[in-house]
Amino acid sequence: MAKPEKLVEAITSMEDDFAQWYTDVVVKAELASYSGVRGCMVIRPYATALWENIRNELDARFKATGHENVMMPLFIPESLLQKEKDHVAGFAPEVAWVTHGGDELLPERLCVRPTSETLFCDHYKDIIHSYRDLPKLYNQWCSVVRWEKTTRPFLRTTEFFWQEGHTMHETAAEAVEETERMLGVYADVAENCLAIPVIKGRKTDKEKFAGALATYTIEAMMHDGKALQSGTSHYFGDGFSRAFGIQFTGRQNTLEYPHQTSWGMSSRIIGAIIMTHGDNSGLVLPPAVAPVQVIVVPVAPHKPGVVEKAREVTAALRAFCRAGIDETDNSAGWKFAEYEMKGVPLRLEIGPRDIENNRCVIVRRDNREKAEVSLDSLGEAVPRLLGDVHKGLFDKAAASRAAMTYEALDFEDIKKQAAEKPGFFKAMWCGNGECEEKLKQQAGVTSRCIPFRQEKIADTCVCCGGPAKEMLYWGKAY
Amino acid sequence: MAKPEKLVEAITSMEDDFAQWYTDVVVKAELASYSGVRGCMVIRPYATALWENIRNELDARFKATGHENVMMPLFIPESLLQKEKDHVAGFAPEVAWVTHGGDELLPERLCVRPTSETLFCDHYKDIIHSYRDLPKLYNQWCSVVRWEKTTRPFLRTTEFFWQEGHTMHETAAEAVEETERMLGVYADVAENCLAIPVIKGRKTDKEKFAGALATYTIEAMMHDGKALQSGTSHYFGDGFSRAFGIQFTGRQNTLEYPHQTSWGMSSRIIGAIIMTHGDNSGLVLPPAVAPVQVIVVPVAPHKPGVVEKAREVTAALRAFCRAGIDETDNSAGWKFAEYEMKGVPLRLEIGPRDIENNRCVIVRRDNREKAEVSLDSLGEAVPRLLGDVHKGLFDKAAASRAAMTYEALDFEDIKKQAAEKPGFFKAMWCGNGECEEKLKQQAGVTSRCIPFRQEKIADTCVCCGGPAKEMLYWGKAY
Numbered sequence: 001m002a003k004p005e006k007l008v009e010a011i012t013s014m015e016d017d018f019a020q021w022y023t024d025v026v027v028k029a030e031l032a033s034y035s036g037v038r039g040c041m042v043i044r045p046y047a048t049a050l051w052e053n054i055r056n057e058l059d060a061r062f063k064a065t066g067h068e069n070v071m072m073p074l075f076i077p078e079s080l081l082q083k084e085k086d087h088v089a090g091f092a093p094e095v096a097w098v099t100h101g102g103d104e105l106l107p108e109r110l111c112v113r114p115t116s117e118t119l120f121c122d123h124y125k126d127i128i129h130s131y132r133d134l135p136k137l138y139n140q141w142c143s144v145v146r147w148e149k150t151t152r153p154f155l156r157t158t159e160f161f162w163q164e165g166h167t168m169h170e171t172a173a174e175a176v177e178e179t180e181r182m183l184g185v186y187a188d189v190a191e192n193c194l195a196i197p198v199i200k201g202r203k204t205d206k207e208k209f210a211g212a213l214a215t216y217t218i219e220a221m222m223h224d225g226k227a228l229q230s231g232t233s234h235y236f237g238d239g240f241s242r243a244f245g246i247q248f249t250g251r252q253n254t255l256e257y258p259h260q261t262s263w264g265m266s267s268r269i270i271g272a273i274i275m276t277h278g279d280n281s282g283l284v285l286p287p288a289v290a291p292v293q294v295i296v297v298p299v300a301p302h303k304p305g306v307v308e309k310a311r312e313v314t315a316a317l318r319a320f321c322r323a324g325i326d327e328t329d330n331s332a333g334w335k336f337a338e339y340e341m342k343g344v345p346l347r348l349e350i351g352p353r354d355i356e357n358n359r360c361v362i363v364r365r366d367n368r369e370k371a372e373v374s375l376d377s378l379g380e381a382v383p384r385l386l387g388d389v390h391k392g393l394f395d396k397a398a399a400s401r402a403a404m405t406y407e408a409l410d411f412e413d414i415k416k417q418a419a420e421k422p423g424f425f426k427a428m429w430c431g432n433g434e435c436e437e438k439l440k441q442q443a444g445v446t447s448r449c450i451p452f453r454q455e456k457i458a459d460t461c462v463c464c465g466g467p468a469k470e471m472l473y474w475g476k477a478y
Numbered sequence: 479m480a481k482p483e484k485l486v487e488a489i490t491s492m493e494d495d496f497a498q499w500y501t502d503v504v505v506k507a508e509l510a511s512y513s514g515v516r517g518c519m520v521i522r523p524y525a526t527a528l529w530e531n532i533r534n535e536l537d538a539r540f541k542a543t544g545h546e547n548v549m550m551p552l553f554i555p556e557s558l559l560q561k562e563k564d565h566v567a568g569f570a571p572e573v574a575w576v577t578h579g580g581d582e583l584l585p586e587r588l589c590v591r592p593t594s595e596t597l598f599c600d601h602y603k604d605i606i607h608s609y610r611d612l613p614k615l616y617n618q619w620c621s622v623v624r625w626e627k628t629t630r631p632f633l634r635t636t637e638f639f640w641q642e643g644h645t646m647h648e649t650a651a652e653a654v655e656e657t658e659r660m661l662g663v664y665a666d667v668a669e670n671c672l673a674i675p676v677i678k679g680r681k682t683d684k685e686k687f688a689g690a691l692a693t694y695t696i697e698a699m700m701h702d703g704k705a706l707q708s709g710t711s712h713y714f715g716d717g718f719s720r721a722f723g724i725q726f727t728g729r730q731n732t733l734e735y736p737h738q739t740s741w742g743m744s745s746r747i748i749g750a751i752i753m754t755h756g757d758n759s760g761l762v763l764p765p766a767v768a769p770v771q772v773i774v775v776p777v778a779p780h781k782p783g784v785v786e787k788a789r790e791v792t793a794a795l796r797a798f799c800r801a802g803i804d805e806t807d808n809s810a811g812w813k814f815a816e817y818e819m820k821g822v823p824l825r826l827e828i829g830p831r832d833i834e835n836n837r838c839v840i841v842r843r844d845n846r847e848k849a850e851v852s853l854d855s856l857g858e859a860v861p862r863l864l865g866d867v868h869k870g871l872f873d874k875a876a877a878s879r880a881a882m883t884y885e886a887l888d889f890e891d892i893k894k895q896a897a898e899k900p901g902f903f904k905a906m907w908c909g910n911g912e913c914e915e916k917l918k919q920q921a922g923v924t925s926r927c928i929p930f931r932q933e934k935i936a937d938t939c940v941c942c943g944g945p946a947k948e949m950l951y952w953g954k955a956y
Contacts, residue, residue, distance in 0.1 A: 033604060035597070036558055037588065040551035042601050045616070048547045069526045073518035074590070074621060074637050075574075080514055093580045096553075098590065100575040101625035110515065112552070112576065112590070122514050138523070143552060147579035159552050
């Protein structure tokens, strides 16, 4: 029984050092390891399986809303990146440049895509001619590269994995509707698959995407009270269309520019899962995307018939959920700690006495509640318990967020509160970028979003005291 | 009825110009288009859906044989690439080099991965310590980059999509077994999903992969008699392990080097599908991976009830196959030509008289055979017809290959035959690389593989007349 203690000891407690706790979980749960390449990670099998499950949930929803996947080139010629001026200004400082192919110096530098608006526009120019060609609803799954100075696994890495949707529409109204629809898909996946409560809202001008007219976001709160932007959806208007000369013949036979959106969710969301649900025993995974939903642990496996029965139960579970079995000769205690570390939602223990009584013990990862379950009712009990874990995780995260969400009325108030405690601060804003900048510089909080669900906290801006336009969420962000 | 004729006219016939026919199919079936990036393609939705289906077939087989997916970095530092000398010599001349991150010159150049042996080894060094850590059975889905001088869609592009399996084993025997197992998976997918008959064999030393001790291959014959290498599996021995210092404590408590394999199938296989099954009306897709297996075309859709019934039939089909419906106002003739171009395996026509008689007409894409089918028996008839199309495609390809496979006995014989006709030439070989080179230079044929299924054509080498060791397939290759 020494091993489980050693394992648990190996994680820093999150109260002692949250950043170190995070890194410990990433490494000990075998999610990722550092590679010999600066800022790039090796995404290990467990995290890859998790990402594949998240991808499948998103992809099914993209397809159900009429989107098609495509695969665009990895490289963007420098001249193409430069076609939209706000966009290039936003990305040029952080791209990786390819200058040589084999021994030859290239006539034009290519950047490794940091995002693919320009590539999609270059293609759309060739395939959009008439309103009958619209909408174009494309998505791609890929990795992108942004040269980061400081990196942290999943949260900020030079290369990261994501999907990027890029759509073109006949009218501005349709494009705005698409932007909102896809934000809804992200919120649906975050809340109903990942058990992460999110705030839907719009970014301020200062925080919006390079080249976008409007950026929508879902913002989640981590254990430490910091915000994590978990998915964004951008409305571009016809800015790129004009820059790239994309035109179509409209219904009135006039030449028009299509209206564009893009939207993305990335492997960063794995960081959100860790920091929303994890605890001092390790990872806690939401059942809908957990690579293993139930781990079967034979107790006293040397006793006759135990392993056989455990295998039989595992096979039965696999008809309706993702089940694993640990038949190694490690101790039961070691296994308990190991699968807690890996965040497996349910642990099913079965030993000689259980078998005698045609039952097993199921332990929830989230709250460690134990239930004795008849082997005849697994088909009912396991899905119910997985649902309970999901609800337990969501409710706990929502309660934690509520407990760390505050209101602030004036500048001294928000400055003092932000200095004293982590969390989200709801406060009114006049809409002026100077106030936003002052809050960032002097109170240490940035605007997270202008939530769709507005509340009137006060009549005046938290910063300047002038007439307030909107309520914003403010906080510290990853 | 002008449109279908126009569409069909737009394809060059393969007898007139095979290369142009190929390009026409790629473009007109909307598989891919050229991008503004040298040597890189835009893989359009139809080809992306096809690739996803191929990927799913392969991925399921990888997982069923115990493999796990991982995601490795896109970049390889120059020093890492150089660790295995044969490998770097093979790839350094054709890699893309990243020299700058943003405005900064990097202290060390990074290449965009042309293949990932070195990255996997760098990771395996960290995670393999004991024989208990073996085997490691990893795979990744990604794109890789090789700087090509001349490119053709799918067949040879600067960036291409593939999977690369990389495994480590305790013994040489296990690694060799893995190499052969995965070649078997490729042959299974090629023949049973893609309806492409393949020859399984080993590459000669001259043709094997950079750094490998042995390379196994599946070779397919295209319509024009040329060979397309369709999947390869490599056995590395412990060469990389030694170069990277990967060691484990073995069962006898001694330090040992693990034995390695890698294996890959790429988006090139889409080129093989086009050139094995396509005809002068366009693409012909094997049912197992066709994005749309049955296209429903309402005939006289303005007549009351026709579209409604066609929708009902489509919904019923979707319970057991991938079905589409074309409700556009294009003519039936235009639609027939369009879905022939796209290679949809079955076309289901339904009009007022069919509805009256509770039947429909189903037309096979491969041989245009028509069948009247009762609407009550679609659940039996459609899967059977899809199976018939698969078998029809496979048998036709196998017959075509048989008709273009010849035997050659001596140098003048193979030289004359190769000059006169395209195809595969079975001929004996002494095992000497000089004979291989002479056949390439003077007869214009390269060794395709040493087939597992050997036949004794003669006693002497086709080139030098010395004692023969093995029979090889020779031919021209893509």
